[in-house]
Amino acid sequence: MLLVNQIRENYAGMLAGLQKRNIHNAANLLLQVITLDDQRKSTQTQRDQLQAEANTISKQIGQLMKEGKATEAIAIRERTSEIKEQIKTLEEQYSKVEEELKTLLYTIPNVPHTSVPAGKSAEDNEVVLENGATPSLFEGKLPHWELIKKYDIIDFDLGAKISGAGFPVYKGKGARLQRALINFFLDEALAQGFTEVQPPILVNEESGYGTGQLPDKEGQMYHSTADNLYLIPTAEVPITNLYRDVIVSEAELPIKNVGYTPCFRREAGSWGAHVRGLNRLHQFDKVEIVQITHPDKSYEALESMSAYVQGLLQKLELPYRVLRLCGGDMGFTSALTYDMEVYSAAQERWLEVSSVSNFETYQTNRLKLRFRGEDKKTHLAHSLNGSALALPRIVASILENNQTPDGILMPKVLHSYLGFDRI
RNA sequence: AGAGAGUUGGGUGAGUGGCUGAAACCAACAGUUUGCUAAACUGUCGUACGGGUCAAACUGUACCGGGGGUUCGAAUCCCCCACUCUCUGCCA
Numbered sequence: 001m002l003l004v005n006q007i008r009e010n011y012a013g014m015l016a017g018l019q020k021r022n023i024h025n026a027a028n029l030l031l032q033v034i035t036l037d038d039q040r041k042s043t044q045t046q047r048d049q050l051q052a053e054a055n056t057i058s059k060q061i062g063q064l065m066k067e068g069k070a071t072e073a074i075a076i077r078e079r080t081s082e083i084k085e086q087i088k089t090l091e092e093q094y095s096k097v098e099e100e101l102k103t104l105l106y107t108i109p110n111v112p113h114t115s116v117p118a119g120k121s122a123e124d125n126e127v128v129l130e131n132g133a134t135p136s137l138f139e140g141k142l143p144h145w146e147l148i149k150k151y152d153i154i155d156f157d158l159g160a161k162i163s164g165a166g167f168p169v170y171k172g173k174g175a176r177l178q179r180a181l182i183n184f185f186l187d188e189a190l191a192q193g194f195t196e197v198q199p200p201i202l203v204n205e206e207s208g209y210g211t212g213q214l215p216d217k218e219g220q221m222y223h224s225t226a227d228n229l230y231l232i233p234t235a236e237v238p239i240t241n242l243y244r245d246v247i248v249s250e251a252e253l254p255i256k257n258v259g260y261t262p263c264f265r266r267e268a269g270s271w272g273a274h275v276r277g278l279n280r281l282h283q284f285d286k287v288e289i290v291q292i293t294h295p296d297k298s299y300e301a302l303e304s305m306s307a308y309v310q311g312l313l314q315k316l317e318l319p320y321r322v323l324r325l326c327g328g329d330m331g332f333t334s335a336l337t338y339d340m341e342v343y344s345a346a347q348e349r350w351l352e353v354s355s356v357s358n359f360e361t362y363q364t365n366r367l368k369l370r371f372r373g374e375d376k377k378t379h380l381a382h383s384l385n386g387s388a389l390a391l392p393r394i395v396a397s398i399l400e401n402n403q404t405p406d407g408i409l410m411p412k413v414l415h416s417y418l419g420f421d422r423i
Numbered sequence: 424a425g426a427g428a429g430u431u432g433g434g435u436g437a438g439u440g441g442c443u444g445a446a447a448c449c450a451a452c453a454g455u456u457u458g459c460u461a462a463a464c465u466g467u468c469g470u471a472c473g474g475g476u477c478a479a480a481c482u483g484u485a486c487c488g489g490g491g492g493u494u495c496g497a498a499u500c501c502c503c504c505a506c507u508c509u510c511u512g513c514c515a
Contacts, residue, residue, distance in 0.1 A: 044473050048484040055484090058496040062441035065495095077495045084495085247470085368471095376452095378470080 001105040001365055003380075004037045017111035020118045020327030029108055036101040043097060047090040054083045106215055110362040112327050113299075113336035119326025125339070126326065131310065132319030134343045135401050143346045144396040145277030147403060148174065151423050154278070154395075166267070166282035173423045177398075177410075178285060180417035181391055182260050185287035185312065189258035189388060192308055194289055197259045199238030202229040207241040210367045212333040222264050231264035235288035236385045243292055244367045247378055253371055254301060255292040258388070260285065278392035279351065285391040291384045292369065295361070298382035299336075302358040305386045306338045309354045312389055315413045318397055319343040321350065335360045342393065346400035351393040356386030399423075 007014055007030050018026035057080050064073040117126050148154035153174025159167040170178050186196060208214035208230055213221060222231040232238055239257050248255070263286050278284075289308070293301045306322065313320040325337040334357040341350035361380040364370070370378040402409040408423040415421050 041473065044484080048473065051485085052483055054495080059441070061495050065441085073495080080495050 001102075001362065002033075002108055002111065003361060003365055004033060004101075004105075007033055008037075014111045017114075017116075018108070020112050020116060021109055021330070022120060022328050023109070029104070033101065033104060033108070036097055036104065040094065040097045040101060043090055043094045047087060047094055050083055050087050050090065054080060054087065057083075109330075109332045110335050110359065112330060112334075113358070115324065116330065116336055117324065117326045118328075120328040121326075122329050124326040125323040125329055128322040128324050128338070129310075130319075130321040131314070132317075132343075134319050135345045137345050137401075137403065138405065140405070141346045141400070141403060143277065144344075144399045147346075147399045147408065148277070151408070153177070153423060156277075164282070166280070168278070168281065173418075173420065174395075176418055176420075177395060177414075177423075178391060180414050181389075181394060182285060182287060184414060184417050185388060186258060186260055188312060188315075189287065189289055189308075192256075194256045194258035197239060197242070197257050199235065199242065199259055199261065201232050201238070201261050201264075202227075203232055203238050203241065204229060207237055207244070210241045210244050211237050211363055212366065213237060216332065220266055222266060232261060233265050234263050234385075234387075235259045235261040235286060236290060239288065239290045240292075240363060240383055240385065241367065243369045243383075245369075247370045247372055248292070248381070250294065250371050250373055253292065253294045253381065254297065255290075257290045258287060259290075260287045262286075263390075278396040281392055287388050289386050289388045292364075293382050293384065294371070295379065295382050298358050298360060298384060301382075301384055302336065302338070302356065305356045305384060305388075306340075309340050309356060309386055309388050313340060313342065313353070316394065316398065316411045317413075318394070318401065318411075320353075331355075331357060333357075333359050333362050335362065340389075342397045344393075344397045344400050346403070347396075351397060353393045353397075354387040354389050356384070358382065358384045 002014070011030060011034075015026055015030060018030075023029070057076055061073045061077055064070070064076070117124060119125065142150065145156075151173070153170070153172055155169045155171055156165075158169040162169075190196060202224065205214065205228060208218070208221070213230075213233060218230075221233055224230070238261070239259050242257070243255070262283055264283050265281075267280060267282065289305060291298075291301050291305065310320065310322065320340055320342050323339045323341065325334075325339055330337050337355055337357040339352050340354040340356070342353045343349075344351050360382050363383045364380045367383075369381050369383065371381050373379050398411065399408055402411070406422075410418055410421050410423070
C-alpha cells in the first residue's frame, strides 16, 4: 500500500500517477487518506497523554501502598476510573480510524512510474522492442491444441476426467519437455546469481495480504476453507513473503531468489475462444525470479531482469516483443511492468509469457520489509519479480513455431535437458 | 490426532503483579590501550507510531508468539488461537 507520508510530500505527483490509471476520484481518495491520517494522529496524541497520566497515577498508588498509606491510595484510585473511560473511547476511535485508513489504502493501487504511458487497455501498451522474425509456416500448420493430440503429448480430456477443465495431463515427451524447461530455467537463473528456493504452495491469509492478492483478488485463488490456506497463484507470494517482517542489512541487498512452483488460478469467468488449449489454465508451472533491492537500485534491477528474460527467449529461439504496460493495463501493485510476449505462429498472435515488475515500496510497506541503511535507520526496500518463465505458452509457441511436416523440432538449448531433439 | 512442556531483545537466558523496555552473558558497533593481530577496558547496542526540531537532542505511548479479559497497575494471573519440543498414534 501507499505510504501516507509520500502522499503528503508529493501529492501532485501521486495524483498525476493515479490518474494515468484512470482513477477519476484519485484526488478525493488521497485527500481522504490525509484527513484520516490527521485524525489518527490527533487521536493518538490525546490517547497517549491520558495514558501517561494513568500510568503516573498507577505508579503513585504503588508507591503509597508500599508506604502503607492505603487510604490515600484509594483516594487517587477513584480518579483513574474517569481517565480509563476516556482512554477506552479514544482507543476505540483510534482503531476505527486506523482500520478505515487501512481499508482505504488497500483500495488505492500503486502509483505508476513516470515512464508509464497513459492508456485504458492492452491496446495502449507501448511496444518497446521486437526481436526475431515471425516465422511463416507451411500450409497445413496446426495450432498447439491440435498438435498435442497429433503427437499425444498433452491430454486435456484426461485432465478433465480427474480434475476438471484447465488441468491438462502432460504425457511422454510432453511431460519431459515440461521438466526440461523447468531445469533449464532454474539453471539459467542460478548462473545469474539467483538463489533457488522451494517454498510451500499453500499460504496463509497474511501472506496473501503481504503481496497484495488479498483483499481484492480472493476470487482468483483457490481457498482451502477448512485450514484457511490459499493455493498460490504465483511463486511471488511465498517467496516475497519469506521476507515479511524482516530487517536486513544494506550489505545483504540485493536479495535474488528463484523458485519453481505450480501455480493455481481460478480465472473465474475469463474463458473464451481466445484462451483455448494452453493459453489459459487453472494449474500451470512457472519459474519465478524475485529481487529485494535498495530503493536506488530497483530500476536498474528491473532492466536487468527484463534483459535476463529476453535472453531466455533468445536461447529458446522464439520471436518476442517487449511491452511497457500502460496505466490501464498494469497490475494493481506495480509501478512499472514489462510484459514479454512470444509470437505464436499458428495462432498468429502474441502470447504473454512473462511479466516483470517493480513494486517499489508498495509491497514492502505491507510486508514491513526493511533494511538498515548507513544512517543506522530502517528504510523500506523495493521488491520486484518476474516470470522466468511461465511454461504453458512457451510450450505452445515452441510446438507451433517449430512444427514441420516431419515432427516438431526442439530448441537446441534444450536437447541435453530433453534427451531428444524432436517430437 | 491424543497427552504433556514450552514461546522473553541478533543469540543464550533471568524474570510469578508496581522499582522491568526488560538482569546477566555472548555476538555486533564505536573508542582506549597495543609495533600488528589477539586480549583487556570503556561506551553504544530493539521496533513502531506520536510530540518536538531545518535536522538532531529530547520526549510520550505501545510492544516479552497473536488476540481478548481481570486489575489503579500484567512479561508475570485467566480465556481463546498459532507455533515449537517430547511421548503415543498414523503416514510419504
